[in-house]
Amino acid sequence: MIDIVLSVVNPLTILVMSAGVSYGIIFGAIPGLSSSVAVALIIPLTYSMDSLLALSLLVSVYVGGVSGGLISAILLRIPGTPSSIVTTFDGYPLAQKGQAGNAIGLAIFSSVIGGLIGAIFLLTLSPLLARVTIMFSPFDYFGITVFSLSLVCMLLGANALKGLITTLIGLTLSFVGTSPIDARPRFTFGNHNLDNGFNIIVLIIGVFAISEMLNSVSQGKKQNEKTLFTKKQGFMPSLAKIRFHAVNMFRSGLIGTALGILPGLSGPEAALISYTRAKKRSKNPELFGDGSEEGLVASESSNNAVAGGALIPMLALGVPGNAVAAVIMGGFIIHGVQVGPMLFTNSPNLVRGIMLAFLIANILMLIIESLAIKGFVKILSVPKQYLYPIIIMFCVIGVNSVNNRFFDALIMLFFGVVGFILEKNRYPLGPLVLGFILGSIIELNYRRAIMYYGSFTNIISSSFTMGTVFLFFAIVMVFINFILPLFASMRKKPKKKTEQ
Amino acid sequence: MEIVFLSLLFAAAGVLFLQTLTYTTPTFDTSGGPALFPQYILILLMVSIGVLIIQLVIRKEGRDFVFLELFRSLRGIFLLSIVLYLFALNYFGFYIATAIFLLFTVNYLTFAYTGTVGTWKRVVLRCILLLVIITVVNYLFGDLFNIMLPKGKLL
Numbered sequence: 001m002i003d004i005v006l007s008v009v010n011p012l013t014i015l016v017m018s019a020g021v022s023y024g025i026i027f028g029a030i031p032g033l034s035s036s037v038a039v040a041l042i043i044p045l046t047y048s049m050d051s052l053l054a055l056s057l058l059v060s061v062y063v064g065g066v067s068g069g070l071i072s073a074i075l076l077r078i079p080g081t082p083s084s085i086v087t088t089f090d091g092y093p094l095a096q097k098g099q100a101g102n103a104i105g106l107a108i109f110s111s112v113i114g115g116l117i118g119a120i121f122l123l124t125l126s127p128l129l130a131r132v133t134i135m136f137s138p139f140d141y142f143g144i145t146v147f148s149l150s151l152v153c154m155l156l157g158a159n160a161l162k163g164l165i166t167t168l169i170g171l172t173l174s175f176v177g178t179s180p181i182d183a184r185p186r187f188t189f190g191n192h193n194l195d196n197g198f199n200i201i202v203l204i205i206g207v208f209a210i211s212e213m214l215n216s217v218s219q220g221k222k223q224n225e226k227t228l229f230t231k232k233q234g235f236m237p238s239l240a241k242i243r244f245h246a247v248n249m250f251r252s253g254l255i256g257t258a259l260g261i262l263p264g265l266s267g268p269e270a271a272l273i274s275y276t277r278a279k280k281r282s283k284n285p286e287l288f289g290d291g292s293e294e295g296l297v298a299s300e301s302s303n304n305a306v307a308g309g310a311l312i313p314m315l316a317l318g319v320p321g322n323a324v325a326a327v328i329m330g331g332f333i334i335h336g337v338q339v340g341p342m343l344f345t346n347s348p349n350l351v352r353g354i355m356l357a358f359l360i361a362n363i364l365m366l367i368i369e370s371l372a373i374k375g376f377v378k379i380l381s382v383p384k385q386y387l388y389p390i391i392i393m394f395c396v397i398g399v400n401s402v403n404n405r406f407f408d409a410l411i412m413l414f415f416g417v418v419g420f421i422l423e424k425n426r427y428p429l430g431p432l433v434l435g436f437i438l439g440s441i442i443e444l445n446y447r448r449a450i451m452y453y454g455s456f457t458n459i460i461s462s463s464f465t466m467g468t469v470f471l472f473f474a475i476v477m478v479f480i481n482f483i484l485p486l487f488a489s490m491r492k493k494p495k496k497k498t499e500q
Numbered sequence: 501m502e503i504v505f506l507s508l509l510f511a512a513a514g515v516l517f518l519q520t521l522t523y524t525t526p527t528f529d530t531s532g533g534p535a536l537f538p539q540y541i542l543i544l545l546m547v548s549i550g551v552l553i554i555q556l557v558i559r560k561e562g563r564d565f566v567f568l569e570l571f572r573s574l575r576g577i578f579l580l581s582i583v584l585y586l587f588a589l590n591y592f593g594f595y596i597a598t599a600i601f602l603l604f605t606v607n608y609l610t611f612a613y614t615g616t617v618g619t620w621k622r623v624v625l626r627c628i629l630l631l632v633i634i635t636v637v638n639y640l641f642g643d644l645f646n647i648m649l650p651k652g653k654l655l
Contacts, residue, residue: 041646161552165509168545172516172538179534182526186534187516210582214570217578217609385609389602390633392582396589396598397641397649404648409586417570417579424566425502439541447531454530 004349007052008356014364016053017357020060021364025372027061028068028080030394035065035081035324037401043331051335052350056357058331059311062324063115063361066267066307067369070107070300071376075100076391078209082200083267083303085433086275088208090299093291104376105236106293107300108369110249114301115362117253118260118308123355126316126344136466138448139459143467143474144259145442148269150474151276152431153481160486162427170435171442173198180444181451193407202408203415203436205395207429210416213388215423236370241293248278248294249301256302260309267303268437274302308358315339315351502562503553510549517542574612581605593652595638602630 007013020042027038038061046054069080074091087107094103152167153160176187177197188194237245252274259270278298279288288295310325332339337350344351369376379387399412423429449467453459460468517539525533556562570579581604588597606626611617618626641647 037647161548161555165545165548165552168541168548169509171541172513172545175538175541181531182529182534184523184534186523186538187519214575214579218573218575383610383613385606385613388578388609389605392585392605393598393602393634393637396586396594397637397647400594400650401647404650406586406590406650409589409650413582413586416582420570421505421567424569425505443537446537451531 004352004356007349008056008353008360013053013056013357014360016049016057017060017361018364018368020057021064021361021368024061024064024066025068025071025365025369028065029071030080030398035062036327038062038065039324039327039331043327043334046331046335051337052353052357054335055328055332055337055350055354056361058328059354059358060361060364062307062328063304063358063365064368065324066304067108067111067115067365069303070111071104074103074107074296075376075379076209077212078391079204081267082204082433082437083271083306084299085204085208085268085430086271086299087296087303089275089289089430090287090292090295093289094293094296097291099291101373102237103293103296104373105370106241106245107296108366108373109237109242110245110252110297110300111304112362112366113249114253114256114304115307115365116359117250117301118257118305118311119355119359119362120308121257122308122311122315122358123352126312126351126355138445138452139465139467140470141467142442142445142449143465143470145269145438145445147470147474147477148272149435149438149442150477150481151272152434153478159426159428160482163431164482166422166427166429167431167435170432170437171439173203173432174436174439175443180440181447193405197440198411198415198436199402199408200437201402202399202412204433205399206412206415207419207433209391209395210412211419211423211429213391214416214420216384217388245294245297248281248297251277252298252301253305256305257309259302260306261312267306268434270302270306271299272434274298304362311358315343315354501565501567503556505565505567506549506553506556506562510546510553513542513545513549517546574609577608578605581608589650589652591652591654594642594649595634597650597652598634598637599631602634603627606630 023042024035024038028035039058042057042061046057049057066081066083069084070087070091072078072080073084073087074095077088077092079085079088091103091107094100149167152163174197176194178184178195179186185195252270255274255277256267256270259273275288275295275298278294279285279292282288282292282294284292284294307324311328314325314329329339337343337347395412396409399408402408419429419432422432449459450456453462459465520535520538520542523533523535525535569575581601585597585601588600591597592600607617607623610626617623638649642649
């Protein structure tokens, strides 16, 4: 064991890992440049490295990439990665209230706790957890994703019907492109650029970044005069604050790890479930969406825990939990490491070394991001006449990196305009993006389940599955959080008029 | 105005629904076919839009719909500059198109926010700073990180 620790905790490895974490943070912070791109681009640099050093570097880039998304999400309301979408809900309002530094500090700390929870599970229960997850049927996946989607109801607030419409628009957008199972083009209108559907990165950049730029550009003068950050008590959270958020961090970390283990489910779903869970448990649920620290903690803690969770099935079964894990798996293969059940028997030291590297990468992430908070926050003091056009330039780089297509840039602009119109008229944007992310997963698993069982009634009547339980909870959730308040609000309005 | 927007959305959903009716399901496909799921969602979308339209009509709301603001004054020019930037990228590539976009937009926004672009010296310094930023970004992403930057048809 000491040999393993020494092989990871040595100056060269720590230096390489620190560089990897910093590189990942840069990619995570720039919208469009995701962790998977960062990992894929660094793989050629690792060819001449020793296996453990190379794989530690890849894991470090992954950890940095996941965490980096919080910076632009909090400061500019532009999620650097899809996992940071939920972070924008409360991070950006906090930054607007002059608490950007504190919000980033709390988000970083929560990310590290989430990452460490994922790492602990990775270190201790990898083979066991991985075996449990392969017992999940398509209908279980369907149930979980429908349950995740039903949680969107809790984010809708006063505009429930408008929120439902944007969720359904998001779901409809997810149908564009080749259909799952039978690979038939849908809603492409003969345009081959749409054959693969809309890319999530293009959609996020358009809906969040471009619409925000269009919204803010006319308020630039006002914002230049405002102080958007204060440093009264330091950036990192106090002990009392950590104690206050401890349960939320731990719970969200567990949710993130659990969802990360399930292939196909990742950061956005975990962040959404943790966020709604935190809202339900909070004494101040009305603050959620308007600058709640609890919401921020839930989102960041869970999306970083996903990173550890996603590595579990990859190492133990050779099934990557998400796209980044798939790219990392490619890195393993290049270095002659065959992932899967035999990995723990054939190369136990290497596996433990990688797990330890994951743990250390999270600690390095805390140190590096803490040192850089002041620099991050300074972004807000950049004159807006420079900031807005430069953000547009980075958006173009991010969108172009996806497919190197001019068409994507036009789609980005289209979604930017749509996002602006929707948000200005109080149609929430979060549900649209979450609907888009979950739509394809729900449809794929629903159709797989129907193929397996024959019909929906067969599924419900023949066996009692975990999917059925989740589906039941989803219906209850929609009923309590959407249908009842909607009828209540419809009944209230005429009453008010008669009273008047 | 909001009712017009919702009606257009309703019509778009209707067109998509009609298109799903043309999707055939192969006999071996027992999963419901490619039209099944979109049909569920589109029906739900049309019903929701219909309910919202009725709600707006009953409450006499939805007149202050924000749309034209997108094309007015500062925001309109900024949007137009983004549109031209994207088309310029397609013809001139990243470096030149970004240089034109940044030099114009930054100077224009400086004028809009402060009422002046400053002295000639300041304008020149600002332009040099922007060109340095583009060069660094071009080197960092294009050469060092090997990220594909937009390439123009002409240059």
